[in-house]
Amino acid sequence: MPLHVSTVVVPIDFSVASNGAIETALEIVDSPSQIHLIHVMLPLETMSPGVLLGDITDVSRTEKVTTALKDLADDHDADGAHIAVMIGTPGLEIADYAKRHKADLILIPSHGYHGMKRLFLGSVAERVLRHAPCRVLVLRRTDNQ
């Protein structure tokens, strides 16, 4: 059954699998402007050396990630894709973003681990599946990274 969607949320963790997710999203949508590339940063630890002694702030982090997301969109000829950076628990923030933007689909890569690695590493994709307000397409990773 073909997918007809107007808004696709693609969470980006800057892994190799993220590239595949953008490519897949571009195959599904009519225009890159229907794609939302989002990245969720973990809350800044106020006792980390970068905060206490360096110049790491939420503003500086957001700027860096926004630039990185724009570069990624350019690399994939996805000019016009929406870009968003959030802070919080990745699975929950992704689901919440999809809800706010009335997304039809969340397209997320999974790590594809088995056994011990799966047990220890857990999955953002699993949390998105539990909380998503829309359909979720989980892409199996092939690089096993």
Next chain:
Amino acid sequence: MSSNSLKSILFFSCLILVTGLNLTALAQAQDSGETVVNQSDISENEEPATRSLSESIDAQFGFIVESMATVLFWVPVQAVPIPLIVLILFCGSLFFTIYHNWLNIRGFKHAVDITRGRYDNPNDPGEISHFQALTSALSATVGLGNIAGVAVAIHAGGPGAVIWMMLIGLLGMTAKFNECTLAMVYRKVRPDGTVDGGPMHYLEIGLQERGFSFPVAKAFGLVFALFCIGGSFGGGNMFQANQATSAVRGMLGEAAGINWVFGCVLAFLVGLVIIGGIKRIGQVTEKIIPLMCGIYVLAGLVILVIHIKQVPDAAVLIVRSCVSPEAAYGGFIGVLVQGIRRAVFSNEAGVGSAAIAHAAAKTDEPVREGLVAMLGPFIDTVVICTMTALVVIVSGAYNTPEAGQGVEMTRWAFSETLSWFPTVLNISVFLFAYSTMISWSYYGEKAWQYIFGTTRTAIIVYRFIFLGFIILGAVASLDNVIEFSDLMILSMAFPNIIGGIILAPRVKALLKDYWRRYKDNEFTVYD
């Protein structure tokens, strides 16, 4: 400040206040002999009813510590009573020093140049400069280990223990180089510019690269992370809280429930930063620490200059006690073990904790940060600990029973010459303790995240447990706190040194390449 931060602070303040007030009331009630337990339940053989809540908790804590010590401080050869972990630390540090061809000596000048910022490229990946990374690591190590730990070593091992502290400080420099270089090699630089690194990461990834299976490599990382969490509750927390409380008692005098009250105040102040998110307090503290270090060292030098005639005698006493130690201190082995334990507790070389902070350095040359890290044990142990030791010895505090032990002995030693200094020392102790707790809460949280993930719930649970241990540290006895802290911090060296030795060939190859480029003047100088 966000509304979430305000809510957290409000909730947290109420929790600490209510808990603290209840516990204080209970402690006071028991201290004054009021009935808290049913008198009929107390048999003749049981502890008297006047035993305070603090003492009860301490006794139970002591039992747990004793049980753990029998396993973790196992002595492999009974005829030579050296705990296995102390043996590993000593042999490991010696191995790294010989394997890296005495880098602690030949790389010293270059390490100083790097720290001065000669090679700092602001565009390199990372969070902080080389100097800031060293400051950050030192804020976790310089502190009560140098003030109280040295006094503990001399109290338990005699003046000769100082020689072993210095020796392990010198050898530990290369152990620190090895672990911090590895932390840089295997760190993860996130797209937001923050960095995640430390032994749990290099053990897991590095050991797999050396042919170990994932479960084995992961087990190394997990064991390290578990002990690191324990270390963050022990040496990085309880020991600090305990000695800071002792300093406050020194200023305000003994009062019923003061330990509880101060423990709660300390937990609240740490909570303001780690839960409340008020980074300004942490930033100010981190900047005051070098100043306090300077004041401490200056005061120590003044005392040594005043007692200059006694310094040679003190040096002779230290050397003589090292080679022919008194039986009272457990003989030669007893002195050696005390010296190594207290030195490692102070400079954390081979323990792997500082590698978490050094991993944040702004550089694309792992060896360069390793060289900077090497200065840590030198400043911490060879300079500051030795100075404290000389002051304790020339003042006669080490063989004066009324001088007390731990930080009390050091305070007594300083006050013998500089009567006003105890107040400054007490403030220093508080600030050192505070900054160490904040730094260690970061180390512990990184280890906690490695095991339990980065969810908000997981992180907040760790932070509250951390605060709980501050209160526990304030009320427990010094002996139990030191034993627990040693157990946890020294045990981190089990996976870290063994893994570090397995991964040392990688470091050696990197060092060889770096040193060749350094000698060929291939590096850009920025000053």
